[in-house]
Amino acid sequence: MATDYKNTLNLPRTDFPMKADLVSREPERLKKWEAAELYDKIQRQRAGADKFVLHDGPPFANGDVHIGTALNKILKDIIVKYKTLRGFSVPYVPGWDCHGLPIEFKVSQEMRKGSAGGSPANFDAVIIRKACDAYARKYIDLQRTQFKRLGVLGDWENPYLTLNKEYEADELRLFADIVARGFVYRGKKPVYWSIPCRTALAEAEVEYQDHVSQSCFVKFPVVGQPKTFIVIWTTTPWTLPANLAVAYNKDFQYVSVKVGDENYIVFRGLLAAMAAKCGWANYTETPFPAEKLSKLEYQHPFCHRTGRVFAADFVTSDTGTGFVHIAPGHGQDDYNLGRANGLPIYSPVDDDGKFALTNDLPVEQQMPAEMVGKSILEKHGKSDANEAVLHELRVRHALLHQENYHHSYPHCWRSKTPIIFRAMDQWFIKIDHKVGQASRLPGECVSASSQEIAPTASARAGETPALLSFRAAALAEIDRVKWIPDWGVNRIKGAVRTRPDWCISRQRTWGVPLPAFYDAKGEAILDAQIVRNAADLIEKHGSNIWFEKTAGELWSLVKPANWTGAEAVAKSNDTLDVWIDSGSSSRAVLMRRQELSHSALHTPNSALDWQADVYLEGSDQHRGWFQSSLLLSLAGNGAAPFKTVLTHGFMVDADREKISKSKQGGYEKPQTAEAYVKKYGADVLRLWVASQDYRSDIVVSEERINKVGETYRAIRNALRYQLSNLYDFDPAENSVPDDKLTGLDRWILGEFSKLEAEVLAAYDQYEFHVVYQKVSQFIAVELSSVYHDVIKDRLYTDAANSPRRRSTQTALHRLATGLCQMLAPILAFTADEAWEFLPGKNVNSVHEANWKSQTFVLSETENNFWKILFALRTNALPELEKSRQSKSIGKALEAKFSIKFPKPKVERGMEHLGSYLILGDWTGLEVNSLVSAETIQILQEILNVSKIEAAISDSVKAWEFIVSKADGQKCERCWHWETDIGQNAEHPTICGRCVEAVKQFKA
């Protein structure tokens, strides 16, 4: 009776599919997670564990999830999942930034369309705000679905929204503390102004673009010196009506240049360039001592007033004339110089960006009547205001030269138009506010519930602290934070060092009201207690109440009982800068939400109790959220809100352009995360994100994603191979103890342990691309091309329960478990899918697992032994291949492989194998171990041949390989060539080893 021996083999089997089919399978897994309430379950399991808080920077609640936002969320999720696996309690509270111009802009547009030409100004503020609220919530729902689809786990049902009334109230309470400490003032200062958006802008709302300005060289007649002029140069002719002074640099050499019958005073270093531009062919120059300049007075070129000349360091020698025209109402340097010299902060421009007369100067000293009403807003590079000024200069023969000037100029992030600097009354946070001596600010001990500020120790002791500026305190605080990559520290320091006072008021509707009032004289009332009362009111009713109630009603609701100040007659219509919203999350989220508290540290009155472990955002946030969060938290809570700040670059396309809707050759690069998820699945996108060194910009290309797709398949196949050989393995029953494992299994577990140590270090340093490289390399080399291949024979042909097969299954089980955990932070879906097929798991989802490192350490001797065997394999395989090529053998299993080693030499008391030293380090190894029965069996497996003959010989000087045909016959079951075939009458066609396996199979 012929037996079908194929049925007696332990062939692999598993239901873990080869084809990933992520696009349809991932959503099913998401449903499973939701049904199991996986996030909540994990939080419960980790209750009481050490806490790790990654605080989410809130994306704007408009539009689909951009691919760059997806990158940010995936990186955060990798950290959250990794730290969770390592046993931490890692609550993740996602947030959304809900107020602000982008939404108000869109909503106003839609309302205008719907109302047949009505202007949004005609709409009641409350109506606009309700529409904005609905708009924001619509996109929060949409983005929430898209973030979940990426596999991001978090408290999606309870996110923080800056439009929530509790959030708004906490934001105002933080603001009240800052008001109480004297940081906030109302002043007339130049601010960035967007004409189309009719609002002041924050630093972070300004973007620099290339711009062509109309620059001009203008003659300012010197009073009392006929035909003598100071020459200024400007790129903003529209600021000339606001000119009140001229600045020079006292370190420059000035000259008086005689051209025809006129004399021009200019900086000597720029004379040649000017002469070329103005076409001065013949001129003579005489020195004009700088110290005489400050005595000069000049006549404004077209207004009935005179101005004076002041020294200033900001006058540079690279372009222009060495003189800077000063309009204190239109520039920061100008403002400072104007203030220092008692000039009015004159800004003759209205909210629409049109020339207007003001009360700062007598009307007859202001611009000619025909200029009033001309608009500064540029259309196609020209503006009515610039044209009117240039015309005026031309007719008065004051224009020496005019040309186009290419430079980088600030633009409004929404309307993309050039911004203007414009002095107006706004609310500011004073950055150079004097805050005290301690490098920590007072109020270190503020908690969310307490409104009282604890004095610092030194203040309590009655010392007189030397005053420290808030800017210096912020710079010192920056040094206490860890910045990754480390250049982040310089970037944020640079931003903080140079930033002007923070303009925090906006003339917009969709925001948190700035709860100030005005008295009958028009004086502003901003009081910490009033702000706190307003916060309580808003926490109860929402911030619409500020817009619904009259000033009188509000005043009666929030006026402190013991108020002795002036009575309010009007309320402020300003809203707070949206960067105050998101920047207040330290108070409104970190301090407010119980699950984020590090209370286990038992440091209730210290910042450590609420500080987040990590903030992670794009590198533009050094100017944005990192900075606003730091400044507000330091001013209001007494410490930075973060311990570590991680930054990532941006998604750029192959031309290093920021990803935008650029159509090139009719091909539109998708910008939304969804486009990629629908094509590749979330896990391939996640793996691709992990594969990139995110510290610099990330190039998005289909080619790169496809390449990562190949790695994904290799990982999946490796997991599948392991799982498919564990179908009859119960780790509790069948595991083999470490010291009983076969050498080969010990070797792979040793290698895996090394990999694991490297992967853990990489995760701990947030270097996910290193995780990707190490894991994919290990799967390609150690697993796929060595171990998985070599163990096939023993897995399939040994008796199912043989110690050797169980040993290898023990190793495979550990490898699969370890790989699932190692990959789970990145391949959130696939690792979980594979985990389901693991026998003997103690939790249902890999994301609930507790990843303990395996630390399987081989002795140095054992390690060296394996290094030598694999070096031998590398040298032997080509010999086998040669024999196959020459047809002297067919398959490798037909081969007998004879190795002759030369007799060891003894030198300096050490035995060694002459030329085989190249094979590796022999420390601790005996040469005879190379020809032991165990080694021969291993060599047979790793070379996949039927027979090995190894001997130490006098006759060879270097090693020798001889490949010949194996003796005996081919076993029908295992295909090895053996000499014991036919010895068993019952099984005449199979080898002795197979006879044993078949016997056990039957039993």
Ligand SMILES: [Zn+2]
């Ligand atoms: Zn056999």
